[in-house]
Amino acid sequence: AVNTTHHDLDLLDIPKNQKFLMNIGEKGAGKDMERGKEAVQQHQQDILHLTRQTFGAQVDHIMVCFGAGGGTGSGSVVGLVEIAKRYARYIGLKDPNKNVGVLMTLPTVGEASSPRVAENAYKSAWELSQMAAAGKISPLIIVDNDKISRMYPGMTVRSFWPSINNTVASLFDIFNKLSSLSSQYTSFDPVDYHSIMESGGCAIMGLTKVSKFSDKFTLSEAVKKNLEKTLLAGGFDLTSSKVSGCIAVGGKRLMASAKGLQDNIDYAFDVLSEITGKATIHRGIYE
Ligand SMILES: Nc1nc2c(ncn2[C@@H]2O[C@H](COP(=O)(O)OP(=O)(O)OP(=O)(O)O)[C@@H](O)[C@H]2O)c(=O)[nH]1
Ligand SMILES: [Mg+2]
Numbered sequence: 001a002v003n004t005t006h007h008d009l010d011l012l013d014i015p016k017n018q019k020f021l022m023n024i025g026e027k028g029a030g031k032d033m034e035r036g037k038e039a040v041q042q043h044q045q046d047i048l049h050l051t052r053q054t055f056g057a058q059v060d061h062i063m064v065c066f067g068a069g070g071g072t073g074s075g076s077v078v079g080l081v082e083i084a085k086r087y088a089r090y091i092g093l094k095d096p097n098k099n100v101g102v103l104m105t106l107p108t109v110g111e112a113s114s115p116r117v118a119e120n121a122y123k124s125a126w127e128l129s130q131m132a133a134a135g136k137i138s139p140l141i142i143v144d145n146d147k148i149s150r151m152y153p154g155m156t157v158r159s160f161w162p163s164i165n166n167t168v169a170s171l172f173d174i175f176n177k178l179s180s181l182s183s184q185y186t187s188f189d190p191v192d193y194h195s196i197m198e199s200g201g202c203a204i205m206g207l208t209k210v211s212k213f214s215d216k217f218t219l220s221e222a223v224k225k226n227l228e229k230t231l232l233a234g235g236f237d238l239t240s241s242k243v244s245g246c247i248a249v250g251g252k253r254l255m256a257s258a259k260g261l262q263d264n265i266d267y268a269f270d271v272l273s274e275i276t277g278k279a280t281i282h283r284g285i286y287e
Contacts, residue, residue: 002047002080004029004039004072018054020047022072029071031116033123036075040083048083048090057091061197062100063141063172068121069107077102077124081137098198101139102128103168106233108146132201139196139203142233143168168232171205178247178286185255188247188284196282199243206230219248219264220271227275239277246272247284255287 002020003009005028009019022039029035040047062084066073085096093099104124112118125142132140148164149155155163179193196203206226212218223246227238248265255261265285273281 002040002043002072002076004036008072018050020050022047022076029075031069031114031120032071033075033120034071036070036072037079038075039072040076040079044079044083047080048086051083051087052090055087059088059091060093060099060194062088063103064100065103066124067105067107067145068124069111069117070120074120074124077104078127078131081131095198097136098138098200100137101141101197101203102132102137103141103143103172104128105143105145105164108149111145129202135200138198138200140201141172141203141205144233147233171207174207175205175245175247178249178284181286183284183286185285185287186283188245188282188286192245192282192284195280196243196245201242202236204230204232204236206232213250213254213258213261213264216260216264216267219268223268223272224275227272238275241276241279243280243282244272244276245282245284247286249286252287 001009001012001014001018002022004022004024004026006021007027009021012019020043022043024035024039024042026035029039064077064080064084066077066080068074081100081102084100088096088099106112106125107117107121112121128137128140131137143164145164148167149160152163175188175193175196179188179190181187182189204227208222208226210219210222228234246269248268250258250261269281269283273279
């Protein structure tokens with residue numbers, strides 16, 4: 001983790017030697033993106049070194065994460081992506097453009113009422129979208145802090161960022177984890193997962209629980225609704241998607257006894273194929 005002030009680093013629950021202060025003589029970039037940009041240029045060697053030291057060489061994919069709106073993250077993200085690509089090359093990844101992605105958060109409506117914050121967020125979202133569309137990063141995941149805060153109203157101050165972060169991290173984690181497991185039915189395997197992570201553009205993800213699975217349409221509806229109202233930023237044209245993955249997970253007893261469930265799951269996969277403009281669908285059915 002890097003920042004221009006130790007205040008933003010101190011509270012992070014990670015080992016001290018994984019935090020790096022990009023010392024620019026002042027505490028924080030004060031929402032000035034130029035300062036963030038200069039900070040990363042000034043310290044790129046140290047950051048690359050810390051990355052190698054922290055993560056070693058057994059890494060498949062790198063996600064640079066930052067909160068848009070401030071000066072440090074927004075200003076330094078493109079420089080950090082460059083460092084991540086150098087690291088990727090160093091550990092032997094063939095195509096760094098496909099193995100380095102970005103996870104960014106959009107400021108809440110309240111935060112973005114400050115014109116500087118809104119402008120910073122807009123600038124970095126625009127630049128990263130261009131990079132994603134041009135296949136220079138893969139994927140770009142945009143987390144909408146405001147949307148999540150509206151989905152989980154009534155949060156305490158203390159739980160606000162940690163619960164948003166946990167929600168997003170576990171969503172990201174579950175596809176990765178499931179792809180490492182094999183299934184006796186249909187496996188969503190690591191190659192499928194990689195092909196999604198490496199396809200460029202923007203990525204959205206969702207997770208939903210379905211209880212009335214015996215009805216033909218509830219599963220497909222759940223898939224559809226989930227894509228429309230994910231935790232992540234909305235407004236994407238789903239018909240332009242290139243690849244997608246969908247995994248159905250059910251209990252042992254359910255898989256053995258629910259009549260017609262296979263048909264309903266297949267129907268949900270077909271509907272997903274329709275909504276995504278016939279994107280390649282990687283399927284998985286797990287118990
Ligand atoms: N989801 C999530 N968003 C966060 C978290 N921490 C900060 N943010 C978002 O990131 C934005 C930018 O944070 P800042 O501290 O302003 O940015 P900075 O990159 O440190 O830049 P300066 O403070 O100007 O140096 C905030 O406005 C929040 O919307 C977090 O833990 N989780
Ligand atoms: Mg800050």
